[in-house]
Amino acid sequence: MTKKILVLTGGGDCPGLNAVIRGIAKRARREKDWEVYGSIEAFNGVLNEPQEIIRLTGKRTAGIHVKGGTILKTTNKGNPIKFPLPQADGSIKFEDRSDELIKKLKALNFDAIINIGGDGSQKISKTLFEKGVPIIGVPKTIDNDLSATDMTFGFQTAVQIATDSFDKLVTTAESHHRVMIMEVMGRDAGWIGLHTAIAGGAEICLIPEIPYNINKLVKRIDSRYKHGRGFANIVIAEGAKPKEGKITAGKAEKGSEHVRLGGVAFQLSQQLKDAGCKAEIRETVLGHVQRGGTPIAYDRVLATLFGVKAFELALEKDFGRMVALKNNAITSVTLEEATKDYNFLQKDSYLVKAAKGLGISFGD
Secondary structure, three states, X not given: OOEEEEEEEOOOOOOOHHHHHHHHHHHHHOOOOEEEXXXXXXXXXXXXXXXXXXXXXXXXXXXXXXXXXXXXXXXXXXXXXXXXXXXXXOOEEEEOOHXXXXXXXXXXXXXXXXXXXXXXXXXXXXXXXXXXXXXXXXXXXXXXXXXXXXXXXXXXHHHHHHHHHHHHHHXXXXXXXOEEEEEEOOOOOOHHHHHHHHHHOOOEEXXXXXXXXXXXXXXXXHOOEEOOEEOEEEEEEOOOXXXXXXXXXXXXXXXXXXXXXXXHHHHHHHHHHHOOOOOOEEEEEOHHXXXXXXXXXXXXXXXXXXXXXXXXXXXXXXXXXXXXXXOOEEEEEEHHXXXXXXXXXXXXXXXXXXXXXXXXXXXX
């Protein structure tokens, strides 16, 4: 009897998503009696009328591991437990559509669901599993902020993109005797920022976990100048904040549960000027270039291994789990463990200590 598995990608896009999809599909074809399907834009493909569900054939998944984005598309406005519904007055009302979703999944006769996504997506996986859905999670985020896995695919590609950009800013900063501020993603975690700062040789690295003192930053920048000549390069994570202040954020887009981060580079620039920094300052916000493009080899391999493992968990009917990388081995953890703790960068970690040993200032 033919069995059916449904794959979906939710939350922000991430280099390596297509490699996971391909890994699942190729491993499933080895079993002969499995068919793999994809839901367009996470669970929206199931909830929409008409439904948007496609067969993930060999032809459709061939060679996609080198492509950025996701062939299944994605959304951060499709949480079935808190689904955004536009109202006549233009406002948004959130409604629990999980029971409706489960009913539709049963009608489609899927034997397993693989939900590829970050912290929010795996919380959805956990809730659906508790309601009886045979679901497995695959961790996805460029932010590396899932604590139940040592690494998430997409992170290394984002760091590589950020480092390549930072290298270019170093040369122009040196040529013009300027201070260059480069803003990177990461939301509430500083993993991308700190890895980029170490790889690129930054003088200053500002991350959410360590609030900064603006006067200490001015002092550090001044030490880099003599007779008006010198330069300094700063990496700042989008969730960084001063000791006396708050995160720079805009309102969430309609239908989204998250505030929109970004613009902290310009805030820092003004703070430095107000605090008496005399050097010319320029700002660069990398934004979504960190999410796009071809995944590097590491992320292709990790994503593929995650995909193969996810299907094998489905084969064993070992549901309610998320695949993970632990001590250089591909394993799995319960969805409860997967969503228990946010993966903040610890202030006393060797990564932070090593950065300070290199002379990188955190402004603390």
